Structure formats: C-alpha cells, structure tokens
Amino acid sequence: MSEQDDSITCRSTGLIHHPYRPPAAFEAPTQGVFKASTVYFADTAAMRSSRWIDKSAYTYGLHGTPTTFVLEERLATLEGGRHAILAPSGLAAITLVDIALLKSGDHLLLPDNAYGPGRRFAKEDLSRWGITHGIYDPMDAASLAAALTPATRLVWLEAPGSVTLEFPDLPALVRTVREQAPQAVIAMDNTWGAGLAFDAFALGVDLTVHALTKYPSGGGDVLMGSVVSRDDALHHRLAWAHSRLGFGVGLNDVEAILRSLPSLPLRYAAQDAAGRRFAQWCGTRGEFARVLHPAMPGSPGHAHWAALCKAAAGLVTVEFDPRYSAKQVDAFVDALERFRIGWSWGGPVSLAVPYQAAEMRGLPTPYRGTLVRFCLGLEAVDDLIADATQALRALG
Numbered sequence: 357m358s359e360q361d362d363s364i365t366c367r368s369t370g371l372i373h374h375p376y377r378p379p380a381a382f383e384a385p386t387q388g389v390f391k392a393s394t395v396y397f398a399d400t401a402a403m404r405s406s407r408w409i410d411k412s413a414y415t416y417g418l419h420g421t422p423t424t425f426v427l428e429e430r431l432a433t434l435e436g437g438r439h440a441i442l443a444p445s446g447l448a449a450i451t452l453v454d455i456a457l458l459k460s461g462d463h464l465l466l467p468d469n470a471y472g473p474g475r476r477f478a479k480e481d482l483s484r485w486g487i488t489h490g491i492y493d494p495m496d497a498a499s500l501a502a503a504l505t506p507a508t509r510l511v512w513l514e515a516p517g518s519v520t521l522e523f524p525d526l527p528a529l530v531r532t533v534r535e536q537a538p539q540a541v542i543a544m545d546n547t548w549g550a551g552l553a554f555d556a557f558a559l560g561v562d563l564t565v566h567a568l569t570k571y572p573s574g575g576g577d578v579l580m581g582s583v584v585s586r587d588d589a590l591h592h593r594l595a596w597a598h599s600r601l602g603f604g605v606g607l608n609d610v611e612a613i614l615r616s617l618p619s620l621p622l623r624y625a626a627q628d629a630a631g632r633r634f635a636q637w638c639g640t641r642g643e644f645a646r647v648l649h650p651a652m653p654g655s656p657g658h659a660h661w662a663a664l665c666k667a668a669a670g671l672v673t674v675e676f677d678p679r680y681s682a683k684q685v686d687a688f689v690d691a692l693e694r695f696r697i698g699w700s701w702g703g704p705v706s707l708a709v710p711y712q713a714a715e716m717r718g719l720p721t722p723y724r725g726t727l728v729r730f731c732l733g734l735e736a737v738d739d740l741i742a743d744a745t746q747a748l749r750a751l752g
C-alpha cells in the first residue's frame with residue numbers, strides 16, 4: 357500500500373470514529389433531528405439492561421430517538437393523554453390498535469360512518485383471523501347497545517363521521533359501552549377534533565388515534581399517525597405490538613410534524629372560520645339539498661356538537677339536490693380551479709372529492725343526491741366561494 361493510500365485509510369476511519377464532540381449545551385426553538393437505526397451502548401451490561409418501553413434509554417431506532425420521544429410527549433399533551441406511539445400513517449395507527457388488542461374469537465364494533473379503509477381492514481383482514489365485527493348507527497345509542505356482545509373487546513368512535521360529518525352523542529355512546537360491555541376498550545378516531553375541538557379523554561375513552569397527516573402536519577406532505585392512551589398497561593400492550601410489527605416512522609417526517617405543531621391551533625382556527633363561512637354560503641344555494649357541518653344548525657348531531665365543542669375542523673360536505681346526476685356533479689368538481697381534487701385534508705390547499713353515500717354505508721342513509729366533501733385550506737375564503745360559484749355553472 358502506498359503512503360498516500362495509507363493516509364486515506366486513516367482518514368476514512370477518522371471520518372467515522374471522529375473524537376470531536378460538540379458542547380452539550382445547545383438550545384434552540386426546534387428539537388434536533390436524531391436519526392438512527394443503530395444506537396450505541398456503553399457496554400454489554402447497558403445493552404442488556406436498557407429499556408425503551410419507559411423511555412429511560414435508547415436501544416434501537418425503531419424504539420425511539422430523542423426526536424420521536426419529544427413528539428410523542430407533545431402529542432400526549434395535545435390530546436390530554438399520558439403516552440403516545442407513532443405509526444407510519446393514520447391508517448397504520450388504526451390497524452395497530454386492532455391488531456394489538458384483538459385475537460381470534462373477539463368481536464369489534466365500528467360506527468357506520470367510520471373512516472372507510474379502517475372498516476375494510478375489519479372486513480377483509482381481521483375476519484381472516486377469526487375476528488368478527490359489527491356496524492352500529494352512531495346517531496343511536498340503542499343501535500350500539502344492540503350490537504354489543506359478550507365477545508366485544510373493542511368499540512371504535514369517530515366524531516364526526518367520515519364524509520357525512522354526523523356528530524354523535526359521545527357521552528351516551530361511552531356510557532352504553534361502559535354499562536353493557538365493561539370488558540371492551542373504547543378507541544376514538546380523534547383526527548377531526550385534533551385534540552382542540554373537544555377533550556376525548558374527559559369523555560372516558562381509553563385511547564385516541566390521530567391521523568397526524570391532517571392538521572398536525574398541515575402541509576399535505578407527510579403521512580403519520582399516533583395512538584395516545586392514559587393507562588400504563590394498555591400503552592404497554594400497544595407499544596409491544598408496535599415494536600413487533602416494526603411500524604417505524606421517518607425522522608425527517610417527525611421533524612416536519614414537530615415544526616408544524618406550534619402553529620396547529622392557529623391553522624385549525626383559521627380553517628374552522630373558513631369552513632363555517634363556506635358552509636353558510638352553501639346554505640344559501642338552491643343546488644344543495646343539505647349542508648353537512650356540525651356547527652351548522654340543522655346538520656345531523658348539531659346539538660351534540662354544541663354541547664361538547666366550541667371549534668370545528670374545516671370540512672364541509674354538501675348533498676347536491678337529487679335532480680343533478682352524478683355526472684353533472686363530477687362536471688362541477690372538474691370545473692373548480694382553486695379547490696384541487698384529491699384525498700386527505702388539513703393542508704394549505706383546499707380540496708374537493710365527490711362521493712355516493714350508498715357506496716360507503718351499510719345502514720340506510722337519508723342521502724339521495726351526490727355528496728361533495730370540501731376541505732378548506734388556507735386560501736382567502738372569498739376566493740374559494742367565488743371558485744365554487746363559477747363551478748356551479750358547469751352543472752348545466
């Protein structure tokens with residue numbers, strides 16, 4: 357080996373095992389991004405005794421770094437819980453709860469207006485593993501009571517429902533489960549409320565799931581989910597299952613959520629205000645048979661929303677008058693210029709998606725016309741109303 361090669365070899369080792377350590381005292385508004393798969397242990401004794409489950413040590417990137425621990429603590433605070441777990445998407449957070457808490461022979465219940473892919477996971481996958489499910493009408497506690505069985509181990513709540521935005525009587529639903537199925541865990545999809553519109557844990561739920569993809573990210577560019585709980589034993593069941601499933605999250609994505617979290621309440625309030633203005637405008641238009649928005653009097657469950665919440669997310673769904681065909685409604689959506697066509701919500705860009713209620717629900721619904729769900733972004737709401745006004749001309 358030449359002298360030059362030798363010095364390059366020394367340099368490459370030095371680049372990896374460099375002796376420099378920056379001073380520890382560094383404070384800035386944002387948390388540093390600690391990325392790792394491998395985490396070092398001081399010695400083999402430390403390797404054997406380190407515990408990630410109580411956040412007393414780091415063991416492997418999948419089990420947490422300072423960056424994920426900080427986001428988890430902040431999310432637990434946001435939702436009024438004590439523990440948080442990160443998952444690669446909101447849907448992964450939902451399936452994590454199902455997989456962690458259910459076994460063959462168990463039964464779970466979902467509201468008829470639950471987020472669709474969570475329902476499909478129960479129907480297509482949990483059923484293959486001997487786990488049965490039922491659907492209840494979230495607007496009728498008696499329907500939930502009738503659907504509970506001695507085998508029911510998990511009951512999902514969602515407020516308001518996906519797309520149709522009916523706001524259930526949450527205290528009555530929680531009471532029904534506690535009285536009739538004390539063995540069941542109550543899980544709440546808290547994405548719409550985002551920890552800001554109402555306090556899910558004060559209602560007595562056991563855990564919340566939050567699609568951080570929506571408001572906590574706020575950018576339309578990150579997929580992540582969380583599961584927040586209060587009870588240590590429940591958290592441990594979820595956390596051990598999470599570690600066995602290998603549901604890791606990317607540290608740059610964690611950083612993006614940490615950066616967006618401080619502005620969450622401001623963005624939520626702005627999108628709430630825009631949603632209410634837009635919903636009021638919808639209410640003045642004869643093309644719409646119904647405007648679905650929990651803060652609008654007349655929207656299903658408005659009184660339940662008013663009893664529990666001051667705030668609302670920026671989602672508005674309209675039911676077109678049944679005299680308009682699905683094709684005409686598609687023409688309206690296609691004519692929108694500011695609203696883009698796309699899934700999800702909570703980002704800066706307003707979105708619109710058409711739906712047919714009959715394709716989404718198992719129980720009878722009152723909706724006969726085509727639905728369009730609008731997600732209000734951060735544009736000037738007058739521009740969005742002007743956009744929807746011009747697009748209505750495409751109905752013909």
Ligand SMILES: Cc1ncc(COP(=O)(O)O)c(C=O)c1O
Binds near residue numbers: 545
């Ligand atoms: C209410 C609700 N929960 C969960 C999810 C799933 O979130 P993700 O898109 O991060 O999987 C969504 C996504 O639209 C949702 O609307």
